[in-house]
Amino acid sequence: xxxxxxxxxxxxxxxxxxxxxxxxxxxxxxxxxxxxxxxxxxxxxxxxxxxxxxxxxxxxxxxxxxxxxxxxxxxxxxxxxxxxxxxxxxxxxxxxxxxxxxxxxxxxxxxxxxxxxxxxxxxxxxxxxxxxxxxxxxxxxxxxxxxxxxxxxxxxxxxxxxxxxxxxxxxxxxxxx
Numbered sequence: 001x002x003x004x005x006x007x008x009x010x011x012x013x014x015x016x017x018x019x020x021x022x023x024x025x026x027x028x029x030x031x032x033x034x035x036x037x038x039x040x041x042x043x044x045x046x047x048x049x050x051x052x053x054x055x056x057x058x059x060x061x062x063x064x065x066x067x068x069x070x071x072x073x074x075x076x077x078x079x080x081x082x083x084x085x086x087x088x089x090x091x092x093x094x095x096x097x098x099x100x101x102x103x104x105x106x107x108x109x110x111x112x113x114x115x116x117x118x119x120x121x122x123x124x125x126x127x128x129x130x131x132x133x134x135x136x137x138x139x140x141x142x143x144x145x146x147x148x149x150x151x152x153x154x155x156x157x158x159x160x161x162x163x164x165x166x167x168x169x170x171x172x173x174x175x176x177x
Contacts, residue, residue: 014043015044015064018040018041018043018044019058019064021040022037022040022041022054022058023058025037025040026054026055026058030051030054030055031051034051037051037054041054041067044067044068044071045067045068045070045071045072046071047070047071047074053079056079056083057070060083060168060169061168061169062168063168066086066163066166069159069163070086070163072156072159073156073157073159073160073163075089075092075153075156075157076088076089076092076098076156076157076160077089077092077160077163077164084167084168084169085164085166085167085168086160086163086164086166087164088160088164092160098157101157102154102157102158105150105151105153105154105157106150106151106154108146108147108150109147109148109150109151109154110147111147112143112144112146112147112150113143113144113147113148114147115143116139116140116141116142116143116144116145116147117140117144119136119139119140119143120136120137120140122136123136123137123140
């Protein structure tokens, strides 16, 4: 248990070090240091952020904690115009579209994983040559992995609901007034 606690605090310290480094770059010359800021941000998230978004995540209290979620849910959310919360992006603003997406991702998982399991069972019971067995197992694994990817994407869509509900006291929104 102490090892897990140490690893968790080490991860938080690394995030804090990245936060301080980005803040330093923003305070110095954000336009000149934007490439270094992007490299530092890429240690935490895979989403490409604009300079305005980076400033918001650094200057808004508690927003930096949601940077990874913002990255993972890139397909579904964006910053609101008021810069005080997240909102659903584009077509996902409609609840009907989100529900259809949920259904499609669940069906994709069921179909792909079922095909993978069927290939496994068929390979186990019918295939006698080594090369065909290996090929069958590889294809089964591929289908199951695609099914799992659909399930992970469904998880991102599901968690975007709680991310969108989160409100922030934005320093930048107050500066724009």
